[in-house]
Amino acid sequence: MSDTGSKEDVLSTEEIDALVERTQTPEFDDGESRTHDFAGGPRLAMAKCSELTILTEKQAEALTTTLSSEYGLKISVDVGSLSYGVARDLHAALPERLCLVSTLAEPFDSEMHLLLPGSLLTTLVNHYFGGNSLPVPQMRSRVTPSEQRIGERVSKNFFRVMAGIWSDRLSLEFGDLFIDITPDRFAMIPTTTGFSIFSFNLNLGDDESHQVSLFVPFDGLETNAEALSPKLRKEPVKEQRSDWQPEMQAVLPEIPVIVSGQLCQVSATLRTLLNMEVGTTLTIPEPANLSLYLEGEKIAKGRYGAFDGFKAMQFISFEGEKL
Numbered sequence: 500m501s502d503t504g505s506k507e508d509v510l511s512t513e514e515i516d517a518l519v520e521r522t523q524t525p526e527f528d529d530g531e532s533r534t535h536d537f538a539g540g541p542r543l544a545m546a547k548c549s550e551l552t553i554l555t556e557k558q559a560e561a562l563t564t565t566l567s568s569e570y571g572l573k574i575s576v577d578v579g580s581l582s583y584g585v586a587r588d589l590h591a592a593l594p595e596r597l598c599l600v601s602t603l604a605e606p607f608d609s610e611m612h613l614l615l616p617g618s619l620l621t622t623l624v625n626h627y628f629g630g631n632s633l634p635v636p637q638m639r640s641r642v643t644p645s646e647q648r649i650g651e652r653v654s655k656n657f658f659r660v661m662a663g664i665w666s667d668r669l670s671l672e673f674g675d676l677f678i679d680i681t682p683d684r685f686a687m688i689p690t691t692t693g694f695s696i697f698s699f700n701l702n703l704g705d706d707e708s709h710q711v712s713l714f715v716p717f718d719g720l721e722t723n724a725e726a727l728s729p730k731l732r733k734e735p736v737k738e739q740r741s742d743w744q745p746e747m748q749a750v751l752p753e754i755p756v757i758v759s760g761q762l763c764q765v766s767a768t769l770r771t772l773l774n775m776e777v778g779t780t781l782t783i784p785e786p787a788n789l790s791l792y793l794e795g796e797k798i799a800k801g802r803y804g805a806f807d808g809f810k811a812m813q814f815i816s817f818e819g820e821k822l
Contacts, residue, residue, distance in 0.1 A: 550668055550727045551581060551697075558664045559699055565656050572626050572703060579698025579710060587690035589714060593682045598642055598650030601684055602658065603674040607719030609692075612685060613654050619701060619709035620646035623653070642680045651678050657711075669726045693717035760812065761790045762803070 596617025694714040791799040801812040
């Protein structure tokens with residue numbers, strides 16, 4: 500590069516001073532990356548579905564009874580945290596020994612997944628087949644066929660209880676169960692797919708606990724958020740009597756209105772009407788019934804007669820409420 504080009508690439512003293520002054524202003528962006536919580540929006544959406552907490556607590560209570568009866572073992576189920584994660588991170592955190600049960604559940608469009616850790620299945624198998632007096636073996640490979648069958652039984656209990664508990668808010672219809680002992684099926688999910696993670700702690704006996712996780716498609720949960728949100732109750736509107744109502748009621752009777760009466764109706768030819776002039780007399784029959792009108796609206800019926808020497812109308816019925 501020539502000397503001339505090199506001089507043109509070097510900042511002058513005035514330019515350097517201007518840059519230094521700029522970096523001292525509050526709005527200066529130094530170009531460094533900022534931490535952003537991409538799960539903040541989904542977590543906020545799940546927080547609005549506050550009924551999920553009630554549903555999971557009821558589900559844990561029902562699972563306690565169901566699993567204890569099923570395996571003849573003292574089992575208690577506690578509700579863990581409700582969180583959000585994407586398929587990529589969830590897949591990376593899956594344990595080496597697992598039973599992953601996948602199923603479609605209407606009205607969700609994609610599968611939900613139940614994660615059963617291999618250590619839980621080992622304990623259940625050991626107890627179920629009469630080996631509860633022996634120490635639980637430390638398994639290093641994939642779950643055994645016996646553990647897989649126990650995992651299927653646990654998942655059926657889990658989803659049956661879930662469908663019953665959630666039915667008050669959301670009707671769930673589960674399809675076929677796909678029982679996997681590897682994460683291969685889960686690995687096929689797009690890495691950025693979001694899941695709501697429901698955690699349950701299964702306490703076996705007095706000193707053993709295992710976490711079971713349910714991955715529910717976040718999009719499906721968000722679509723049905725209204726069904727999982729608290730139902731709004733309309734508060735009864737209290738009738739409040741304003742200060743001006745007594746004055747208004749006192750003034751109303753004095754308001755002038757147009758009241759008219761109809762004696763009778765007669766039929767006449769057009770020729771008769773054309774021949775009418777000042778002084779013409781139109782004979783009308785004595786009316787048997789009269790009608791009273793208020794501002795053009797019929798409000799009463801009556802009989803024609805006399806009272807105190809005057810022609811009069813005696814009311815026999817009112818239409819609508821009497822004013």
